[in-house]
Amino acid sequence: MKRIEIQSEAVEKIKKYTVTDQVLGFGKYMAPIMVIAEYKNGAWGKATLMPYGPLQLDPCAKVLHYAQEIFEGLKAYRHPEGDITLFRPELNAQRFNFSAARMAMPEYPVDMFVEACETITAYSRNIVPKRLGESLYLRPFMIASEAGLGIKPAKEFIFGVVASPSGNYFSSSSVKVYVERDEVRAATGGIGNAKTGGNYAASLRSYKRTLEESCDQTMWLDSKEHAYVEEMSGMNFFAVINGVFTTPPLSDSILAGVTRRSLMELAQRRKWPVVEERIHLDDLIAKIKSGACTEAFVCGTASVLVPIASLKFKDGTTIHMREPDGKLCLELKEELINVQAGRVEAPEGWLHPVPVIEF
Numbered sequence: 001m002k003r004i005e006i007q008s009e010a011v012e013k014i015k016k017y018t019v020t021d022q023v024l025g026f027g028k029y030m031a032p033i034m035v036i037a038e039y040k041n042g043a044w045g046k047a048t049l050m051p052y053g054p055l056q057l058d059p060c061a062k063v064l065h066y067a068q069e070i071f072e073g074l075k076a077y078r079h080p081e082g083d084i085t086l087f088r089p090e091l092n093a094q095r096f097n098f099s100a101a102r103m104a105m106p107e108y109p110v111d112m113f114v115e116a117c118e119t120i121t122a123y124s125r126n127i128v129p130k131r132l133g134e135s136l137y138l139r140p141f142m143i144a145s146e147a148g149l150g151i152k153p154a155k156e157f158i159f160g161v162v163a164s165p166s167g168n169y170f171s172s173s174s175v176k177v178y179v180e181r182d183e184v185r186a187a188t189g190g191i192g193n194a195k196t197g198g199n200y201a202a203s204l205r206s207y208k209r210t211l212e213e214s215c216d217q218t219m220w221l222d223s224k225e226h227a228y229v230e231e232m233s234g235m236n237f238f239a240v241i242n243g244v245f246t247t248p249p250l251s252d253s254i255l256a257g258v259t260r261r262s263l264m265e266l267a268q269r270r271k272w273p274v275v276e277e278r279i280h281l282d283d284l285i286a287k288i289k290s291g292a293c294t295e296a297f298v299c300g301t302a303s304v305l306v307p308i309a310s311l312k313f314k315d316g317t318t319i320h321m322r323e324p325d326g327k328l329c330l331e332l333k334e335e336l337i338n339v340q341a342g343r344v345e346a347p348e349g350w351l352h353p354v355p356v357i358e359f
Contacts, residue, residue, distance in 0.1 A: 003112065004035065004119045005048040011359050013051045014123050024134060024167035026302055031124045031136075031163040035116045038145070039106055039157040047116055047159070049123060055158065058147035062154040067198045068144035070099040073301040074258070075135040076121040076163075076354060078128045079342030084121060085351040086138075087340050089114045091258045095195060096140060102194040104153035105142055113140065114352065116161045122357040127165045132341055137166040137302065169302040170216060174309040174324050177232070177298075178215035179281070180206045181314060185233065185253075187223035192230075192253035199255075203233035215312055217298055221281060223253065229279040235300035236260040239284060240328055241293045249276040259299045259336075265347065266335055272328075285311070288319055295326040305333035 013032040021029070030052055037047035063069045074092045076084055093113035100107050117138050121128070128136045140161045144154035185203050186192025192199060203218060210218045217235065222228040230248055231237050236257040238247045245267050250256050267274050287293035288311075296308040307326030311319045338344040342351065 003046065003115060005046055006119075006123075007048060007050045010049050010051050011123065014126075015359070017127060019127055019165050024129065024165055026166045026169045027137065027164050029165055031120065031127060031165070033120060033123055033163075035120050035161040037108075037112075037116075037159045039159070040155075042155075044106070044108065044112070044159070047112065047119075049119055052162065055143075055160075057143075057145060060147040060149055062144035062146055062148065065149065066144070066151060067196070067201075068103055068105065068154055069142060070096065070103055070105065070194065070196045071139060071141040072096045072099075072195060074117065074138050074140075075301060075340070076117075076124075076128055076138065077135050077340045077342065078130055081342075083342065084125055084128055084136075084354040085342065086114075086117055086121065086354060087352075088258055088262065088350055089117050089352050091261070092140070095256060095258070096142075099194040099196055100142065102191060103196055105144070105157060108142065108159050116140065116159075118352075118354050120161050120163050121354045123359065124163050124165075125354075125356070129165050129167070131167075132343075133304075133337055134165070134167045135340070137164045138162075139164070166302075169300075169304075170306055172216070174307040174326070175216040175298060176214065176310050176312060177217050177219050177308050178206075178210040178213045178312050179219045179221075179314075180210075181221065181226055184223040184226075185220040185230070188251070188253055190253065193251070193255055195255060200234060207233055213312055219311065227280055227282070229281055229284060230254050232298050232300075235298040235303055237279075238263070238297050238299065238329075239279065239287075239293050240295040240326075241287055244273040244275055245328075246275050246277060246279060248279055257300055259301055259304065262336060262350070263299055263305065263332055266339070267332060269347070270335075285319055288321060291322055294322045295329050296321060297326055297329040304337065305329060 093110040097107040146154035146156035309324035
């Protein structure tokens with residue numbers, strides 16, 4: 001944390017901050033501090049831990065007109081003995097820089113990214129939740145701050161990290177999924193594998209329809225044939241078919257989820273078969289009806305893992321899963337949560353310790 005300037009006002013803010021609500025929700029409460037750094041003249045300036053507050057932007061900042069921005073999501077967990085760890089932050093840093101390259105933005109060095117996450121977590125130690133399944137959610141981001149209406153990559157940027165003590169993303173134990181067969185979230189050659197706002201904005205109209213259909217998540221199909229399952233609006237997809245954990249292979253229209261990767265590695269450690277292969281929607285439906293596909297689930301940093309209860313279509317047809325509570329899914333989820341919370345041994349390198357700061 002030697003490279004990050006600590007403002008005394010930020011320290012005083014976090015000292016006085018408490019969260020008493022027993023239902024944290026997701027992103028409902030924000031830590032009163034943030035880390036900010038600026039990129040100018042081809043280099044990153046020193047990062048600063050400062051009080052949480054509005055950013056000052058020119059009305060012509062390129063982020064506002066051309067959506068040149070990226071973000072990440074990762075979590076810090078409190079262990080039974082009180083230690084705090086980040087979960088695989090290096091993977092988020094690497095994906096952040098992949099997204100930066102795709103959006104014509106400068107990389108933020110991995111060690112500096114991790115240090116920024118360490119710092120805001122260390123100073124937020126007292127508001128890292130204690131209950132199993134809860135965490136301090138971190139949202140690193142980068143925006144183009146240079147002013148100008150010309151359509152060209154910016155040369156000035158702001159990097160930041162904010163934090164939020166959070167609980168469950170979904171209020172229910174399983175989700176109902178609306179299958180989007182008309183619109184497209186991401187196309188081949190586009191930005192579907194970059195964690196950028198435009199990637200998610202493309203899903204919002206369908207999400208509105210999803211809610212109108214009394215569903216929780218939207219399932220997206222491939223852009224060319226509208227036939228193969230890709231992912232949800234912000235989560236990866238798995239199905240258990242004939243006892244095999246099956247997920248679509250990564251492509252330039254599917255985001256490489258850290259939770260997706262972690263669940264695959266945990267399943268493989270259990271000797272559970274895992275395959276990456278294209279899943280034709282019609283084939284998936286047939287296998288659900290025949291009983292070959294018993295479970296399915298969505299997964300991501302915010303939601304961790306949530307079983308799918310049903311698939312609903314535009315004409316009102318609903319396909320119900322044989323095991324909507326997902327026995328195997330929940331067993332895998334339990335292991336991941338216990339690994340993250342330090343209650344079972346984690347694979348080497350998965351948990352990044354956060355140093356204790358006296359302040």
